[in-house]
Amino acid sequence: MDEPVRLRSAAGRWLLLATVLGSSMAMLDGTVVNVALPTIGDDLDADIGGLQWVVNGYTLSLASLILLGGALGDRFGRRRVFVIGVLWFAVASLLCGVAPDVSTLIAARVLQGIGGALLTPGSLALISASFDPEDRGAAIGAWSGLGGVAAAVGPLLGGWLVEAVSWRAVFLLNLPLAVLVVWVCARHVPESRDPRAPKHLDLLGVALAAGGLAVLTYGLIASSDWLAVGGLVVLLLFVVQERRSPDPLVPLGLFRDRVFSGANLVTFVVYGALGAVFFLLVVQLQVVAGYSPLAAGAATLPVTFLMLLFSSDAGAVATRxxxxxxxxxxxxxxxAGLLLMLRIGPDAAYLSEVAPGVVVFGIGLTVLVAPLTTAVLAAAPDRLAGIASGVNNAVARTAQLLAVAALPPLVGIVGGALSDPGVFDAGFDQAMVICAAMLGLGAIVAWATIRTRPRAHTIPVERQPGCDLGAPRAYPRSRGPEG
Structure with missing residues (x-):
């Protein structure tokens, strides 16, 4: 690789621009699509099951392949895999934007998730491998903060595009961004590889993970016990494969640490609840409360702003x-915030009935997310910090995938519930109670498994992004300037 890049140089600014825009593409699609779901349902005549797959098709391929994406970048070149991911994501976004029916849209969303799995790990890995060690922490902080702005803008932008243009514009917006990212990468971003990357990829493990999650998700959405059990069996085979593989996708030895296992269990139940809440809340606001897409997107902004403003402070407290x-x-x-959301019903006033729950919910997430990342990374040896964070990211995405698949049928939000505000409202209330119970379980697990003090090799606070509502940020496998 060339000489390390300095943050204040022109090369450093170009590198930061490319990685922020690339990761923001994947992040925006995780936030703006939820706002567009009722409109997509109306336009494509899709029921709740179809809309679940619009969300889960993307999350399924992303969760299944995100660790493989990082491994491919380490071995074949992080810039190369990142650019391939951006181009793949753009082509899939075009297919989403012109989809004539919900089945085509779901297939395109699966392809979009594959692109996201290639570009998401590469964005931060490029920063870590390319920047001078003295500037790396500041670069990661800038990347995180700018990514947080993208997360904040997402719901508002999505709502505006749905109202002013079309839900298809939510996807087509990615095309000019992708062109800019590829151009910047070609001219200004250095290539890097990890010379210690495994020579053999655990492709059987990838296939078992993807197949098991796909069958389990389908079984949950279709309320098929046999399919759900079949998916669990395939996932058990994945665990067996990881134990036997010389170069496993997921090093199971990490889970021998009680804190690492506990933090990932907390991640699973907490991010499962988050996935269900953000899937259902913006739909509740439109279908039941009568909000426009723009107003529904804006209603969740306090959550992101609270996390953007105070996550670093929460990380500092956790370090102390x-x-x-x-x-x-x-x-x-x-x-407690979710229980306050039970007040959201027909013609709900924002300040008195929506905002209290959203704000309290946002405060809770702000207190939680950065310390959770700290606990995960502190529980792993420094040389495995990137892998540990990638595993945690995959756990979070998997939790969201399964929650969005399982919870709506469980609470009676099925079939034509989008056209029946009474049915949707009753199901939403039940779902918020279940999600609140999941968060309570996360608190119990955290108290029982997490150490009072972090280990000495905890990642510094400035590296705790904590603003991505989709999942904990995935850190790279290697953080040395040599790649």
């Missing part, structure tokens, strides 16, 4: 007192 208390208190506060 340890993550155990924040990881216990945060889910409890977030659960």
């Amino acid at each position: 007192i340890g993550p155990r208390i924040p990881m216990t208190v945060g889910p409890v506060v977030a659960a």
Whole structure:
């Protein structure tokens, strides 16, 4: 690789621009699509099951392949795989934007998730491998902050595009962004590889993980016990494969640490609840409360702004007192916010009936997310910090995938519920109670498994992004300037 890049140089600014825009493409599609779901349902005559797959098709391929995407970048070149991911994502976005029916849209969303799995790990890995060690922390902080702005803008932008243009514009917006990212990468972003990357990829493990999650997700959405059990069996075979593989996709030895296992269990139940909440809330606001897409998207902004403004402070507190208390208190506060959301009904006033729940929920997430990332990384040896964070990211995405698949049928939001506000409202209330219970379970697990004090090799606070509502940020496998 060339000489390390300095943050204040022209090369550093170009590199930051490319990685922020690339990761923001994937992040925006995770937030703006939810706002467009009722409109997509009306336009394509899709029921709740179809809309679940519009969300889960993307999350399924992303969760299944995100660790493979990082491994491919380490071995074949991070810039190369990142650019391939951006181009793939753009082509899939075009297919989403012109989809004539919901089946085509779902297939295009699966392809979009594959592109996201290639570009998401590469964005931060490029920063870590390319920037001078003295500037790396500041570069990651800038990348995180700018990504947080993208997350904040997403729901508002999505709502505006749906109202002013079309839901198809939500996807087509990615095309000019992709062209700009590829141009910047070709001219200004250095290539890097990890010379210690495994020579053999665990392709059987990838296939078992993807197949098991796909069958399980289909079984949950279709309420088929046999399919759900079949998916679990395939996932058990995945665990067996990881134990036997010389170069496993997921090093199971990490889970021997009680804190690492506990933090990932907290991640699973908490991010499962988050996935269900953000899937259902913006639909509840439109179908039941009568909000426009723009108003529904804007209604969730306090969550992102709170996390953007105060996540670093939460990380600092966790560094001083340890993550155990924040990881216990945060889910409890977030659960209280969900119970306040039970007040959201027909013609709900924003300030008195929507905002209190959203704000309290956002405070809880702000207290929780950065300490959770701290606990995960502190539980792993420094040389495995990137892999540990990638595993945690995959756990979060998998939790969201399964929650969005399982919860709507469980609470009676099926078939034509989008056209029946009474049915949707009753199901939403039940779902918020279940999600609050999941958050309470996360608090209990955190108190029982997380150490009061983090280990000495905890990642510094400035590296705790904490603003991505989709999942914990995935850190690269290697953080040395040599790649």
